[in-house]
Amino acid sequence: MSDKHSLYFIALLPPHDKLKSIQNIKEYVASTYHCKHALKSPPHITIVPPFQYPIKKEKFLYNKIEELNIHLNKTIINIHIDGYAIFLPKVIFINVLMSSELVKLYNQVNDFVKTELKIYKDLPSRPFHPHITIAFRDIKKTLVQDILKDLQEKFPIQDSFSVNKITLLKHNGKYWEIAK
Numbered sequence: 001m002s003d004k005h006s007l008y009f010i011a012l013l014p015p016h017d018k019l020k021s022i023q024n025i026k027e028y029v030a031s032t033y034h035c036k037h038a039l040k041s042p043p044h045i046t047i048v049p050p051f052q053y054p055i056k057k058e059k060f061l062y063n064k065i066e067e068l069n070i071h072l073n074k075t076i077i078n079i080h081i082d083g084y085a086i087f088l089p090k091v092i093f094i095n096v097l098m099s100s101e102l103v104k105l106y107n108q109v110n111d112f113v114k115t116e117l118k119i120y121k122d123l124p125s126r127p128f129h130p131h132i133t134i135a136f137r138d139i140k141k142t143l144v145q146d147i148l149k150d151l152q153e154k155f156p157i158q159d160s161f162s163v164n165k166i167t168l169l170k171h172n173g174k175y176w177e178i179a180k
Contacts, residue, residue: 005052007171008061008179010109011044012079014132018161019043022094025155026134029092033147035139041176045079045096045130047109047166051119062168062180064116068109069165077101080160081132084151090139092147094157096130103128109166 013019022043030036053061080097087093096102106128113119135147170179 004055006055006058007050008053009046009050009169009176010048010065010113010166011046011169012077012105012163013042013044013167013178014079014161014163018159022132022134025094025151025157028155029135029147029151032150033135033139033143035135035137035143037137037139038133038135040174041169042178043132044167044169045132047106048113049126050171051113053117053119061117064112065166065168065180068112068116072105072108072166073164075101075105075164077105077163078160079163082158084134084148084157085131086144086148088144090141090144091136092134092139092144092151093131094134096132098130102130105166106130 014022019042026038026043030039078099078101080099081094082097083095085093085095134151139147167178168180169176171177
């Protein structure tokens, strides 16, 4: 990343109480299994994966995100989480159940990013699979199944929460911070 751009992504953050309980799960995994990389961002559901944006246009970006949130504020998105799952070879996550309202939000925000922010090249063409990452990257492949079983036993999770805004996160060189 050049010094003329910053790295951002757009996500849904759970309400504070849910965020705190999921963060506790991430911290348990980090301290017990020595995989801390997931602690570099708050618990979230990624809507737009990381993209670069010019630093000189940061105020414009913030204003556009605020504009989108004013529009989204009229819409309540109900999120249902149910258990844990894995992406092979080594990502453990909380499963977010797919819903038509979540897909609609995903499409709306991604279209907005392409049309209003003119961001195309950084966005991968992966299918949308909503989830909240608990551990990845620095997790040992040999421990994935053990960690999954441990979480299912110690921290069974089935919950719901509502959100009505997206959050812009910015990478500060070490970890992700809430920008807007």
